[in-house]
Amino acid sequence: MDKKAAKILMSTFWGGGGWKSVSTPFSGEDFEYAKSQGVMFDPLTITHDEIVQRLHEIHQDDTLQERVVTAFLHSLSTKKVHLRSALSSWALTSQLPLHTYLERRAVHANTSACGDCNFLRLQSDQEYVDADLNVLNFERIKWGGVRHGWLLYCLMDLELLYKDTDAISEVTxxxxxxxxxxxxxxxxxxxxxxxxxxxxxxxxxxxxxxxxxxxxxxxxxxxxxxxxxxxxxxxxxxxxxxxxxxxxxxxxxxxxxxxxxxxxxxxxxxx
Known part of the structure; x- marks a missing residue:
């Protein structure tokens, strides 16, 4: 992960007094640099069904589980906490069937009106309009994630793991x-x-x-x-x-x- 880009993201949301108040959408030279490094993002509009399709495609990779596991283990001694939550993102979505939001409605909706997501304790909406991935990635880099059960977080988490050269490491x-x-x-x-x-x-x-x-x-x-x-x-x-x-x-x-x-x-x- 590019250190300058990560610092830009961290300073956007966090300061000496903790959380900062931010205005979205983000813009400016620093944002454009962090975005070019795959650390910050433009607002995302996407549907539940598109997320499920993308997750389904990701899980077709037979090497994914081993990559998730080695990234997690590598994080323990190195304190690269952003590599940890892919373990839960993989686990929560590996058994998720290819489905649509309205295909099976939840009888008792705890995390989602979508029955398949609700059964796996995944929080999902039918559509996301101008969703901010930046705060999710900030939490991922700062602590190892917070909203682990969010379907959108799981997608972002696994897609970023694919692109992160830090994730290709030996377990010591x-x-x-x-x-x-x-x-x-x-x-x-x-x-x-x-x-x-x-x-x-x-x-x-x-x-x-x-x-x-x-x-x-x-x-x-x-x-x-x-x-x-x-x-x-x-x-x-x-x-x-x-x-x-x-x-x-x-x-x-x-x-x-x-x-x-x-x-x-x-x-x-x-x-």
Whole structure:
């Protein structure tokens, strides 16, 4: 990723006091430079059905999953957090059938009136008019994403991964060691432990901020690595800080099948 372009994007939305007020659409020399580097974008008008079609085409690439996994692992020691959320974007959309928005309406719409998106907990609209991808990419680069369940975010995330030379990297022994430590920390066995407890257990295991660890928890949950089991829930409705990992608790641990599906070549034989 071009460092100058990334700095332009970051300074557009974030300053010493946190979030900045911005006016869209963006323009100017800096914006044009960041846009030329594929880091900032013009407003996007697109339909749900077009997004689903593009995602379907992306998933025809048999090398995509391995690229997503190696990019994720490479991010652990390098702190390239923008490479992480492709794991959840891939997982959330890999089972998405080719469909139209009105084909199957959701009976109980939680995230979308589209039944297929709603079933997979994807937030989608029938049409997007002048949608701003810049704030989504800012969140991706700053923390590893925030709106992981947005269909539009998943498309942007996976398309950017294809273009990012940082994503073509070897997984180092340090990355593998961090992965093992994160998985081991998730096996607390204590039903009183919440997602917030796990975030604190992860502190110090790899270079990260609290916000980046929060994003990683959501990514792992959306990817099926941290999921509630049939054990009784100790909390009342889960944590308001999270969406996908809100009701996870310590005795759920991590999903072994999912861990092996993604990371088997990078894990010791006995974990």
């Amino acid at each position: 022994p340090e990355d593998q060691a961090i992965l093992v430590s994160l998985l081991e920390a998730a096996q607390t066995g204590d039903p009183k432990d919440s997602a917030r407890s796990l975030e604190k257990r992860w502190k110090g295991l790899f270079p990260s901020s609290k916000q980046e660890r929060d994003a990683l928890l959501e990514i792992w949950a959306a990817a099926g690595l941290l999921v509630p089991t049939d054990k009784p829930r100790r909390g009342k409705g889960g944590s308001g800080d999270f969406i996908f990992v809100a009701t996870w608790q310590g005795d759920d641990g991590y999903n072994t099948d999912a861990a092996l599906r993604y990371f088997a070549p990078y894990l010791p034989e006995i974990l």
